[in-house]
Amino acid sequence: MSKILIRGAQVLGGEAQDVLIDGETIAAVGTGLSAEGAQVIEAEGQVLLPGLVDLHTHLREPGREDSETVLTGTKAAARGGWTAVHAMANTFPVADTAGVVEQVWRLGRESGYCDVQPVGAVTVGLEGKQLAELGAMHESAAGVMVFSDDGKCVDDAVIMRRALEYVKAFDGVVAQHAQEPRLTEGAQMNEGTVSAELGLGGWPAVAEESIIARDVLLAEHVGSRVHICHLSTAGSVEIVRWAKSRGIDVTAEVTPHHLLLTDEMVRTYNPVYKVNPPLRTERDVMALREALADGTIDIVATDHAPHPREDKDCEWAAAAMGMVGLETALSVVQQTMVDTGLLDWAGVAQRMSVNPARIGRLEGHGRPVSAGEPANLTLVDPAYRGAVDPAGFASRSRNTPYEGRELPGRVTHTFLRGRATVIDGKLA
Numbered sequence: 001m002s003k004i005l006i007r008g009a010q011v012l013g014g015e016a017q018d019v020l021i022d023g024e025t026i027a028a029v030g031t032g033l034s035a036e037g038a039q040v041i042e043a044e045g046q047v048l049l050p051g052l053v054d055l056h057t058h059l060r061e062p063g064r065e066d067s068e069t070v071l072t073g074t075k076a077a078a079r080g081g082w083t084a085v086h087a088m089a090n091t092f093p094v095a096d097t098a099g100v101v102e103q104v105w106r107l108g109r110e111s112g113y114c115d116v117q118p119v120g121a122v123t124v125g126l127e128g129k130q131l132a133e134l135g136a137m138h139e140s141a142a143g144v145m146v147f148s149d150d151g152k153c154v155d156d157a158v159i160m161r162r163a164l165e166y167v168k169a170f171d172g173v174v175a176q177h178a179q180e181p182r183l184t185e186g187a188q189m190n191e192g193t194v195s196a197e198l199g200l201g202g203w204p205a206v207a208e209e210s211i212i213a214r215d216v217l218l219a220e221h222v223g224s225r226v227h228i229c230h231l232s233t234a235g236s237v238e239i240v241r242w243a244k245s246r247g248i249d250v251t252a253e254v255t256p257h258h259l260l261l262t263d264e265m266v267r268t269y270n271p272v273y274k275v276n277p278p279l280r281t282e283r284d285v286m287a288l289r290e291a292l293a294d295g296t297i298d299i300v301a302t303d304h305a306p307h308p309r310e311d312k313d314c315e316w317a318a319a320a321m322g323m324v325g326l327e328t329a330l331s332v333v334q335q336t337m338v339d340t341g342l343l344d345w346a347g348v349a350q351r352m353s354v355n356p357a358r359i360g361r362l363e364g365h366g367r368p369v370s371a372g373e374p375a376n377l378t379l380v381d382p383a384y385r386g387a388v389d390p391a392g393f394a395s396r397s398r399n400t401p402y403e404g405r406e407l408p409g410r411v412t413h414t415f416l417r418g419r420a421t422v423i424d425g426k427l428a
Contacts, residue, residue, distance in 0.1 A: 003027070003038035004418070009048035009379060011369050013345025019048060021375045024417040028371050043379055046412060049349045051083025051114075051376035053356040053365050055146070055175070055253060056229060056301035057326065059085070059116070061107060062100070063092025068306040068396050070104065074113035075394035076304070076326040078421040081378035081411040083114050084357070084365045085304075085326075089121040090151040096121035096132035098140035105142035113421050114414075117362055120144040122163045122174060126152050131159065134166050145361045148175035150229055151276075153211060155181055160215060164224040173225040173251075173359060176215050178236070179277065183207035188317065190263040190278040198266065200316070203278045205233040212236050216243035216250050227359060228252040230303050232277040234287035241296045251359050253301040254288050256332035257323055261285075261401060271312050271319030272401050275305070292351060293342040299356045302329045306397030324395050328388060330380060331407035338382070339408060345382075364417075375418035384410035394427060 004021040011017050011029065018033040019026060054077065060068040070087070077085050087104050089095035095104060101118035108116020120137035124130045126149045137144040147167060154160045154176060163174050184207045189195050191202025212228055216239065219226040228240065231252045243250045257275065262282050265273040273279060291297040305322025312319055333352065337343040343351070357366025367373040387406050390398040414422040421428050 004420070005033060005035045005038040005040045006043050006048060006379065007035070007040055009043035009046050011048045012349055013047050016044065019369065021415065021418045024375055026369065026371055026373050026375050029369065041413060045383060046379050046381050047345050048369060049081070049345065049378045049380065050353040050366055050369055051378050051414065051416065052081045052330065052352045053360070053362060054082050054085040054302050054304070054326065055299060055356040055360055056150070057085040057087055057304045058090070058306065058322070059087045059104070060091065060306060062103065066308045070107035070116060071111045072394060072396040073304070073326070074108060074111040074116060075427055078113040078414045079394050079411060079427065080326040080328070081330050081380060081414050082326060083376040083378070083414065083416050084117060084362055085114055086117045086119050086146055086360055088119050088150045089148060090126060094121050094125050095119070096124050098133060098136040101137050101142040101144055102140050114416060115365070117360060118142045118144055119175065120147045122147045122149045122154050123159060128152065128154055128156055128159060131162060131166065134163070134172070138170050138172060145172045146175055147172060148177065148229065150175065150177045153177050153179040153181060155211070157214060157218065161218050161222060164219055164222040164226065168222060168224040171361065173227050175227040175229050176211065177229050178208045178211040178215070180207040180210050189266045190280050192263060192281060194263045194266060200266070205235050205280070208233055208277060209235040209239055212239050216240070216248050219250060220246070220248045225249045230255050230258065230277055230301070231297060232258050232280050232284065232288070234284050237287050237291040237296055241291070244296065251298040252296070253299045254292055254297045255303045256300060256325055256329045257401060258288055259285065259292070259336040260332050265401070269316050271314065271316050272323065272399055274316060274319050274321050275323055276321040289336060289342055292337065299351050299359065300329065300333055301356065302326055306395055307399050308397065312399045322399065324393070324397050324400050327393055327395065328400065328402050328407060330411060331409045334382060334409040335407060375415050377415040378411060379413040381410050381412050382408065384408065386410065
């Protein structure tokens with residue numbers, strides 16, 4: 001493979017340096033590096049980060065290729081600066097066997113745009129009644145380390161306990177979709193003033209918080225790892241903060257849309273704002289930002305949830321829940337966390353690369369930008385400002401809440417093991 005010299009990039013937002021890529025590896029980092037025999041990328045004013053890692057992506061394949069495929073989803077990921085994504089298990093058939101997770105893993109390897117690490121289902125068919133083949137999925141070629149029934153809550157406490165006990169044997173983690181189902185029957189949006197005014201069924205914060213409280217106590221009892229998917233309320237933050245102070249092995253994620261958007265958006269009745277968990281209040285948004293800054297929330301994960309147009313272009317009650325997010329996540333994080341002074345770029349790298357790779361036990365990703373490390377890298381232009389145009393998305397779906405909104409920052413280059421998957425903002 002040819003050499004590539006990234007010249008004058010601000011590594012993790014610090015001093016400008018040159019980074020030489022030779023084959024699949026970073027060969028050198030410094031100033032005034034020789035460009036002999038290398039393709040040169042002039043990166044003055046741009047920030048170089050380790051390749052982003054998403055712990056929560058829905059690629060829909062197999063079964064819902066009308067929404068997304070592994071190929072289109074990984075193209076979208078590359079454009080967003082991601083070099084690895086974890087593909088959730090709510091496919092058709094469900095990824096609850098070694099055979100299905102290996103299929104997803106192999107499709108990811110064939111795509112070539114980013115690494116795809118399958119997430120295995122906790123229970124058979126996501127039905128919450130019987131544990132899936134956790135050990136077989138872990139021992140498969142896919143080497144599954146993260147298990148989740150995302151889209152549904154593992155609401156049976158005994159099943160959740162057994163899952164935590166099982167994955168402890170190989171240092172796996174259960175990623176919980178925290179939603180007490182009885183408390184959210186018929187729910188359409190966040191329960192509060194806006195839901196009362198609009199006459200829409202409310203989704204109370206306690207439905208999330210009660211499951212998180214139960215599960216951190218179960219994790220403590222078992223001595224296992226638990227991860228909280230798409231945490232969305234101020235109360236959830238306080239429970240996770242308490243659990244960490246107690247030494248419980250809990251991690252948590254927040255989505256970009258929960259860092260920016262509020263339930264006030266639902267006043268438009270535009271189903272693009274319908275998501276699970278729902279958009280919360282301004283108070284919740286501010287609490288989530290503070291928790292991400294102070295480390296209570298460990299990572300940003302997209303919960304990229306593509307849908308075909310007909311599933312969103314309909315009345316609110318009939319619309320599917322979810323938003324696409326792979327191609328806009330870094331811009332939203334820049335706007336809400338970097339431009340507000342809550343995080344620097346090194347902090348972004350920690351929460352969007354280092355921490356998710358650690359939680360998923362994903363080797364070769366989330367590594368330092370230094371000589372000898374794998375060349376999984378993302379180059380972003382933070383000075384860029386532009387309106388979001390979903391017509392240009394690589395994703396097969398267009399259900400973004402940011403259409404027409406001006407967001408900062410643009411990924412100019414993404415490198416997967418030294419090979420450019422994105423060049424000047426376009427797929428290689």
